[in-house]
Amino acid sequence: MRLFFLDPTSRASINVRRLRNYGFDTRRIVAQDAGTLDKLIVLGDGSPEDEIMGILSHHHDGERTIGIVKPETAGMAALDHLRNYASGNVQKILFITDQDGNGLEQFFQLARERIELTGRVQSIETCNDDDRVRIYHWRFSNKSIDIIVVASGSEDLDTRSHEIEDHLLMIAGITSHVQDSKEQWRALDESEREDVLRLTQNKDLFEIAFHQHVCGCNCLER
Amino acid sequence: MIKNLTIQGFRGIKEGHISFSPITILLGSNNSGKSTILEALFLAPNPCRPVPYCVPQGETFPSSAVVTVYFLHKTLDYAGYAFLLHNYTSKNAEIKIETGNSNDNLQEMQDKAETLAVNTNEHFIRFLKKDQYIYLQSSSQKSIVTEIEVNGTKVPVYCQLHDSGLGFNCVQSDAFTEDTLLLSPKLSLAGYEYLRRKWPEIVNSGISRRVAKDASELSWEHYMDFTMEPMIGGQLDLYAYLEDGRRIRLGDLGEGMQSYVLSRILCELRKPEVILWDDIESHLNPRMLSHIADWFGELVREKKQVVISTHSLEATKVIAGINEKDSKICITTIRNSVLKTKSLTLTEVEKLQESGIDARVAEGLML
Numbered sequence: 001m002r003l004f005f006l007d008p009t010s011r012a013s014i015n016v017r018r019l020r021n022y023g024f025d026t027r028r029i030v031a032q033d034a035g036t037l038d039k040l041i042v043l044g045d046g047s048p049e050d051e052i053m054g055i056l057s058h059h060h061d062g063e064r065t066i067g068i069v070k071p072e073t074a075g076m077a078a079l080d081h082l083r084n085y086a087s088g089n090v091q092k093i094l095f096i097t098d099q100d101g102n103g104l105e106q107f108f109q110l111a112r113e114r115i116e117l118t119g120r121v122q123s124i125e126t127c128n129d130d131d132r133v134r135i136y137h138w139r140f141s142n143k144s145i146d147i148i149v150v151a152s153g154s155e156d157l158d159t160r161s162h163e164i165e166d167h168l169l170m171i172a173g174i175t176s177h178v179q180d181s182k183e184q185w186r187a188l189d190e191s192e193r194e195d196v197l198r199l200t201q202n203k204d205l206f207e208i209a210f211h212q213h214v215c216g217c218n219c220l221e222r
Numbered sequence: 223m224i225k226n227l228t229i230q231g232f233r234g235i236k237e238g239h240i241s242f243s244p245i246t247i248l249l250g251s252n253n254s255g256k257s258t259i260l261e262a263l264f265l266a267p268n269p270c271r272p273v274p275y276c277v278p279q280g281e282t283f284p285s286s287a288v289v290t291v292y293f294l295h296k297t298l299d300y301a302g303y304a305f306l307l308h309n310y311t312s313k314n315a316e317i318k319i320e321t322g323n324s325n326d327n328l329q330e331m332q333d334k335a336e337t338l339a340v341n342t343n344e345h346f347i348r349f350l351k352k353d354q355y356i357y358l359q360s361s362s363q364k365s366i367v368t369e370i371e372v373n374g375t376k377v378p379v380y381c382q383l384h385d386s387g388l389g390f391n392c393v394q395s396d397a398f399t400e401d402t403l404l405l406s407p408k409l410s411l412a413g414y415e416y417l418r419r420k421w422p423e424i425v426n427s428g429i430s431r432r433v434a435k436d437a438s439e440l441s442w443e444h445y446m447d448f449t450m451e452p453m454i455g456g457q458l459d460l461y462a463y464l465e466d467g468r469r470i471r472l473g474d475l476g477e478g479m480q481s482y483v484l485s486r487i488l489c490e491l492r493k494p495e496v497i498l499w500d501d502i503e504s505h506l507n508p509r510m511l512s513h514i515a516d517w518f519g520e521l522v523r524e525k526k527q528v529v530i531s532t533h534s535l536e537a538t539k540v541i542a543g544i545n546e547k548d549s550k551i552c553i554t555t556i557r558n559s560v561l562k563t564k565s566l567t568l569t570e571v572e573k574l575q576e577s578g579i580d581a582r583v584a585e586g587l588m589l
Contacts, residue, residue, distance in 0.1 A: 006587060007580040034586025036557075042578075067587055069578030081577035088588040 002031035016054035044097025132212035150216035238561025243550035256531035267397035276415035362398035403494035477505035503534035555585035
């Protein structure tokens with residue numbers, strides 16, 4: 001899949017384009033022409049999400065173009081913009097955000113409540129491949145859209161709050177004595193962080209480390 | 223006021239339709255049909271009418287609208303008028319406009335539309351290709367001069383454009399409907415050449431003094447008037463004349479001021495009912511854009527209409543924000559040669575931005 005940034009000058013777009021510094025072919029990742037967008041990725045959090053989606057796109061090489069946005073409001077609040085995304089041809093939305101300090105069930109309940117602020121959740125589907133992915137069949141006006149919600153973070157890391165940095169630390173081999181994965185990731189040297197991003201070029205490693213993101217993406221592309 | 227435009231087989235658009243407001247802002251990415259829409263509106267009153275430009279290689283003064291549009295596309299390195307026809311190969315092209323008397327603001331127009339049908343007048347210009355010529359047909363009765371046979375049918379035409387050069391034979395050069403004026407950074411030199419030749423009229427009618435006073439609001443210095451005087455080498459050049467007697471060459475005042483002064487003088491001179499401005503953000507800083515937005519508001523109050531194209535969200539926000547009731551933002555795109563448009567309000571554009579969507583590239587999502 002190729003990513004079309006609905007704000008080409010956004011920080012998210014710049015972060016993905018900078019992946020070329022780590023050996024990724026960003027001309028393959030970033031689409032210049034949107035065509036008709038029927039699938040959309042909505043990012044709820046900061047820089048690592050941008051980079052991970054860029055790398056995911058690299059591993060899911062293909063011609064299909066998918067729109068990608070990062071709204072001004074972060075976390076679950078990003079779901080408040082669903083109606084704006086539903087105005088056109090979009091049929092599926094992949095939403096990725098950190099689990100934070102919530103339990104998994106609590107996380108998905110919060111997601112449901114937030115989605116229901118904008119429309120009706122007709123049914124919910126669990127993903128057989130990963131329990132950190134759920135699909136909400138959402139209806140607003142005369143539109144029916146599948147919203148695939150992915151909780152970033154890993155229970156393998158014993159931290160108070162689960163974030164996408166959990167996965168990056170695991171690739172870096174840091175799995176114990178982690179209080180806050182976000183802070184721990186930022187505390188690494190720039191060269192150490194770059195080394196981790198370079199390691200993600202290994203598709204097998206990436207797909208293990210970011211299992212729920214890959215599953216969510218498969219659901220989106222189906 | 224022009225309410226609707228329908229295009230068939232004209233330049234890059236095989237077919238398309240767009241509606242207008244008192245102020246319409248065409249917003250879109252490159253090659254999304256914005257300039258073609260403006261050019262269609264510019265040609266619609268009559269491609270052969272004289273317009274306030276003097277383009278290089280133009281055979282007449284002032285140049286005609288169709289020669290001016292040709293000049294805009296001279297990089298095509300093609301001498302004839304076939305560029306007007308879709309893919310250069312279409313047998314005919316049509317530009318149809320609907321005009322109406324109503325010049326009310328958007329809300330009033332919508333209210334009226336719900337209660338009564340608004341009277342509109344249709345007018346079209348057709349380009350018909352036959353042999354080495356392109357003939358012009360118009361819906362205006364006074365434009366019928368002769369007839370040609372196309373597919374066994376006699377068609378009334380009034381102008382013959384040579385396919386191999388810039389010349390044409392035309393006996394009807396009046397505007398058949400509301401006059402339009404295209405402003406574009408690419409036409410600056412052609413506009414200045416026109417001003418040089420018409421300068422006595424511009425000074426004697428008081429236009430230069432009025433525009434100087436207006437332009438002073440954008441400068442630290444107070445301009446009394448604009449004058450045309452010999453520059454080193456003898457060529458006449460345009461100067462801003464200051465209170466203390468100093469003169470500043472307009473060319474030294476910056477591209478933005480030049481563009482603004484030229485546009486104001488041309489509009490004052492020509493008094494078009496519809497002003498078309500391509501790439502309005504070019505050379506204009508936010509202060510100038512705000513000033514121009516105020517001017518557009520005045521034009522609308524004078525029952526005039528403005529259609530502009532831009533890539534700039536900043537320009538869009540300033541112009542639509544200052545004239546919110548009269549403005550419509552129109553996203554354009556061309557898919558398989560078909561023009562697609564979607565109207566948005568400023569609030570909707572801002573909401574999209576909050577959602578992480580830049581309206582300029584959102585056509586794939588919305589159209």
